[in-house]
Amino acid sequence: MDRSRSIELLNLGVADELQAVHQYMYFHFHLADQGYGRLSMLLKRSAIDEMGHIEVLSERILFLKGDVVLKAAAPVEPIRDPEAILRRAAEMESQAIGQYNTVARECAQLADSASKQIFERLVQDEERHFDLFDKQLEHIQRFGERYLALQSFDNTATQEGGGAKPE
Numbered sequence: 001m002d003r004s005r006s007i008e009l010l011n012l013g014v015a016d017e018l019q020a021v022h023q024y025m026y027f028h029f030h031l032a033d034q035g036y037g038r039l040s041m042l043l044k045r046s047a048i049d050e051m052g053h054i055e056v057l058s059e060r061i062l063f064l065k066g067d068v069v070l071k072a073a074a075p076v077e078p079i080r081d082p083e084a085i086l087r088r089a090a091e092m093e094s095q096a097i098g099q100y101n102t103v104a105r106e107c108a109q110l111a112d113s114a115s116k117q118i119f120e121r122l123v124q125d126e127e128r129h130f131d132l133f134d135k136q137l138e139h140i141q142r143f144g145e146r147y148l149a150l151q152s153f154d155n156t157a158t159q160e161g162g163g164a165k166p167e
Contacts, residue, residue, distance in 0.1 A: 006112045007066030009103050013057045013119070015073040016099065020050040020092055026076045027085045035152040036082055039136065043089065046129050053122055060118055082148055086137050093130035097123055 024047035031040035058068040079085050100119045107116035139147045 001111045003064045003066070006107060006110055006115050007061055007064050009106060010057050010061045010064075010066070010115060010118075011069045012073075013100070013103065013122070014054055014061070014068060015071055016096060017050045017053045017057065018070060019072040019074050020096070021047045021054070022072055022076050023092065024050065024089065027079070027089065030080045031082060031085065034080070034082070036148065038151045039082060039086070042132060042136070043085070046089070046132070049125060049129065053125065056118055056121075060115055082151075083137065083140050086133050086140070090130055090133040090137060093126045093133060096126045097130065100126065 024043045028040050028043040028047060031037075031043060061068050077088065079088055100123045104116045104119035104123070107113070107119060
């Protein structure tokens with residue numbers, strides 16, 4: 001097994017996941033500020049899931065005697081419109097699905113089945129995230145501003161999870 005290539009692939013995953021954490025938390029803060037508590041919490045929970053992915057990838061890197069590189073793949077994009085936020089989040093998940101499927105196949109060629117399995121599990125999580133974001137976009141397209149208005153009625157989720165302004 002070529003440990004150096006596996007470590008490189010795992011660190012690429014760390015970079016992508018770190019970018020997702022930063023981007024999703026940015027989205028979470030701005031959605032909460034706009035009063036979209038439910039959508040805000042969806043992005044926060046997704047960011048927490050992505051943090052778990054970083055942990056799993058990092059543990060594998062350390063097991064392979066590599067060094068974890070905590071550098072995001074790209075800077076945060078300043079998007080504040082709820083529909084545009086969900087569209088970007090869905091795009092990010094779709095890109096991750098494609099990338100992780102490709103990386104899983106490469107790990108198999110490297111005879112690194114443990115890393116392959118990690119990336120396959122990540123694909124499942126990213127597909128779940130994509131589905132959540134895609135469903136929200138479908139609701140917005142189907143119901144328009146009425147659906148977004150419903151997202152602002154229950155702000156207790158925002159207040160409980162932080163990110164809300166003190167009253």
